[in-house]
Amino acid sequence: MTQVETAPSNFIRNIIEDDLQTGKHQSIQTRFPPEPNGYLHIGHAKSICLNFGIAEDYPNAACNLRFDDTNPLKEDVDYVHAIEKDVTWLGFKWQGEVRYSSNYFDQLYAFAIELIESNKAYVCELSAEQTREYRGNLTSKGKNSPFRDRPIAENLDLFARMRAGEFKEGSMMLRAKIDMASPNMKMRDPVIYRIRFAHHHQTADKWCIYPMYDFTHCISDAIEGVTHSLCTLEFEDHRPLYEWVLANISIAAKPRQIEFSRLNLQYTLTSKRKLSALIDENIVTSWDDPRMPTISGMRRRGYPAASLREFSKRIGVTKQENTVELASLEACVRENLEANGPRVMAVLDPIKLIITNYDEDKSELLIAPNHPKDERMGTRSVPFSRELYIDRADFKVEGNKKYKRLKLNKEIRLRNAYVVRADDYKTDETGNITEVHCSYDADTLGKNPEDGRKVKGVIHWVDANNNHPAEFRLYDRLFLVDNPAAEEDIHTALNPDSLVVKKGFVEVNLADAEPEKAYQFEREGYFCADNKDSSAEHLVFNRTAALRATF
Structure with missing residues (x-):
């Protein structure tokens, strides 16, 4: 036996x-x-x-x-x-x-x-x-x-x-x-x-x-x-x-x-008493706040159960006390999400992109893969029209050679769509860019255009006329020090950017996003619909993890 x-x-x-x-x-x-x-x-x-x-x-x-x-x-x-x-x-x-x-x-x-x-x-x-x-x-x-x-x-x-x-x-x-x-x-x-x-x-x-x-x-x-x-x-x-x-x-x-040996994890508290104090002091909202190291908090944030089981397997069982790097847990989460999270597009900090030579009355459905490495996930239809939203960080009037996104008088490719060229832009009274005017090449649909034209960047987008507004909660580590339990005043160790909230748009396919289901928002990170606050009338997405370790 x-x-x-x-x-x-x-x-x-x-x-x-x-x-x-x-x-x-x-x-x-x-x-x-x-x-x-x-x-x-x-x-x-x-x-x-x-x-x-x-x-x-x-x-x-x-x-x-x-x-x-x-x-x-x-x-x-x-x-x-x-x-x-x-x-x-x-x-x-x-x-x-x-x-x-x-x-x-x-x-x-x-x-x-x-x-x-x-x-x-x-x-x-x-x-x-x-x-x-x-x-x-x-x-x-x-x-x-x-x-x-x-x-x-x-x-x-x-x-x-x-x-x-x-x-x-x-x-x-x-x-x-x-x-x-x-x-x-x-x-x-x-x-x-x-x-x-x-x-x-x-x-x-x-x-x-x-x-x-x-x-x-x-x-x-x-x-x-x-x-x-x-x-x-x-x-x-x-x-x-x-x-x-x-x-x-x-x-x-x-x-x-x-x-x-118990699990000691970097940047993490595992004392029920101290975790309860975080709630009592309104530092976090509840036991299942996605910044909490609770199982329910991790579930709400979008951690797959399989990634916690894999993490437990990797760290092993010994009698030797040690501290495990938080990156080890995050790596298990990313590996699972990379393999299983379907791709979609979302714009978290939107500015409008107008394709001036695209017919104002025209709209079309473009085909996008749900996962570039797993054909079993199939494809989805993504609405496309003259007006789109792109991320504010994806356009600059001028940019150095390392900037691979949209610049004035330069071309990029819209993900799963056309090559566009930035021709002009508009600003508000404070100088903030509000619109980018582009022209597109109708013969460049797809990833590998027959004319062989190469562009240096690809950016994501969401159709401005067929989308869903959404709230995005960007979560990060709650503490700035790797052993917060050792701090005399735990408040000095708190990360002021452990939660950043943004408002933008997701593609129309996410209207009925299932809570806790993982998605990769292309070029943004891994997200899931919040299991308490998200609804069809008010979509709320929690960032489970960035695409790579950035802390």
Whole structure:
């Protein structure tokens, strides 16, 4: 029983291979266990691809989607739905129904009683400040709580009364009795239950005590039959507690926790707390703002799900902490869009081009390929008439030899259309050019005119009489520094040009542009219709990426 040949090898898969070959496990069970206290980001995408990818690559393997919902004050059902959507969008399916740690609250409570009965847990009445003081620090040992040696019967009584709601929040907690002198701070009698009078999105008001994450997570894994519990390196010092809990309760399954390095990405924040602050301060509009590193933000911006999966595959899975270049992610996005994005034309900063020798009453439909390298994408008809829009940057009265676009008294080719010559232009009262007057050669339709005439430039255009107005949102990196998390004042690291809005025109074929569908706007970049704000009456396109790295 071995992994499929196409699966990338890494130390986790090597462990799984060995476990299967030695017969330790007959099948593999993984899980993806997000806390529903925010939206998923690109770091979670790596974990999703790892856990669900393993389940796809081994016979009889499966991956659960479980929400570790132990803190009702920070959780919301909207986050649950967003996370489900993200996992599905990435192309993965979880085993059975969506699961919640709250499904196991009765069992968790029973296991807590087991620990009390075996004198391995006690009710403590130290305040939060006293608890910190008693815990010590990395250079000094902790000291025992004065409540550590309560009689078992008294602990059982107090814990039952905690559940009944007799005590105020913060007045009591249940702690595991481990070792206050442990060099691992996580093992110094950690809290496993606390009082919290809060409505829970799954259990409503059934409970007023809630288990802590470290107590809940390992037991939930065991209940679900997880064989390999994969988490990032910051949970490495949690592993002894994970194993201690399972070793001291009456549960048969003993999942193995394995840590791997988290994804650190240049120019990117992956702290839910800091991302939430960006929203609260109106630096971005929402969790799915296209500048956010959230999966939903990337989806809205136009990143293909396949490009995130490919990125996760390329960066690999190791134990070594490192920072991945943002250009690596952007390269995966561009490669996918280059291969799959149909070509269309859009003018983001328009000026009018008038072909003076073209019949005023004439219009025609020109044929343009949807992809120059993939005939399977077919062709489209593009309206053409006497008046067009071109981009303001594509005309200069004078230009040096490196300027390959339209200049006065010079020729260029209109994309998939005719060769034109700039003869004159008009300006407004401020001197800005408003119109360019050209003449065209009717015998030059197509890319390879029979007369062999060569021109140095090709520019895109949109018919002025048959188009759709559109808003273009040009997104760039949100931060100017490669490690914004290290900045004392994150505001000084913000990119003032992370969003630039322009108004122009798209060709008529984009009237019903499907949200999130990728297009290459010729010579402009890769764009998609916004999945929230775009409509047939008001087209809004987000720039997914420039044609090449320009930051």
